[in-house]
Amino acid sequence: MPPPDEPDIAAAELALGLLDGEERTAALRRLARDPDFAADVERWRDWFGALFADWPEVAAPQSLASRIEASLDGKAATPANDNMAWRRLALVASFAALLLLGVTMFELLRPLPAPVQIAVRMPAPAPAPLLAAIAPTGGGAPLAAAYDPARATVRITGALPVPAGRSAELWAIRGKEAPRSLGLVAGGPTRLVVPAAARQAIAADTVLAISIEPVGGSPTGLPTGPVVATGTLTG
Amino acid sequence: MSSPDPSSANAARAALVEALIRTGDADRDAFRTVYQLTSAKLFGICLRICEDRQGAEDVLHDVYLTIWHRAATYRPERASPIAWLATIARNRSIDWRRRQTRARAAPVEAADALADPARAQDETLIADELHGRLHGCLEAIEPRQRSAIRSAFFGGLTYAELALAQAVPLGTMKSWVRRGLLALRGCLDAAA
Missing domain, CATH: 1.10.1740.10 (RNA polymerase sigma factor, region 2, helix turn helix motif)
Structure with a gap:
């Protein structure tokens, strides 16, 4: 908050990412509590978004496109198979509300069908996955999360209500370290490839949390909106 | 433009x-x-x-x-x-x-050069009248304030980082940016 004799421009400061420390915390608290303030922040984000047109383009390295495609192939099944796997997983998830969470966990751990187009090496014995039940803070059925250390992926089943024009973002919090973003959670089943830098934050006892963020995720790299669900990973 | x-x-x-x-x-x-x-x-x-x-x-x-x-x-x-x-x-x-x-070296000057509105712009993907309006309003505010706001956006810098980069006290930087943002808001609201 600015001193009382100064006009209030905190929405712009937050939208631009100028604040840190206590000022940022205060502005975030306001964002969570004051819908007018939140709308004002959104309006500033839209305004500043127009400035992206001015950003000079720089050709990305030639090799990068194929590297990205390779990582889609390597870390995930081919899109068609992935889709089918997800449809099945979604079906499983829709039963999950009626069944015990443990059943969902079991389904989550089933390997994806191997893509037929890709030669599959027989994998070495994989490290055990970590599991968490991410309970909504407002009550309701928990989401099931499974972390696969071999693929560095997190899979989540179940759905969480996300306000229009907002994104739900998943965070890993290990001990007293700062939260690390694992990516955005869709309305339905989600599979996230954990960024390399965030992998060391995932272990047994790491807390997973979901916060409500602006579209596209937190602009600051730390949670900026209310935390709506949390759970602890166990081996 | x-x-x-x-x-x-x-x-x-x-x-x-x-x-x-x-x-x-x-x-x-x-x-x-x-x-x-x-x-x-x-x-x-x-x-x-x-x-x-x-x-x-x-x-x-x-x-x-x-x-x-x-x-x-x-x-x-x-x-x-x-x-x-x-x-x-x-x-x-x-x-x-x-x-x-x-540490970051001289980010403000670099950000300024990048953000020069006279440079070629990607007008095929962002063709909003909002873009023109924002530029008109940015041009209307004091250069020092404009420069700090641009650096914050293009460099992803906080107040503390801006102050460090420009070697001015934190309070001075906050005051520049806040005055610039207020002027920008007034202009954008008036132009809406």
């Missing part, structure tokens, strides 16, 4: 929206189209904020994986496609930079 041909700009944007939506259906060709249309813009963002070529490449890689997995959540009625994509790139780049501990 020259005004873009609205029909070609709208067509380019519509093509990107369509490719992004199809990417959300796990369409690999559509994903390649999104990459072709946007990778230079997004790499420019990563490079500027990371200030490290290898870091920027890693971040860009991560950004497109995020786009691949998150495209289904894109809502065309909420945000222009390039603003949605660019926001992901800016946020991921800021995340990366804040994980690095090294």
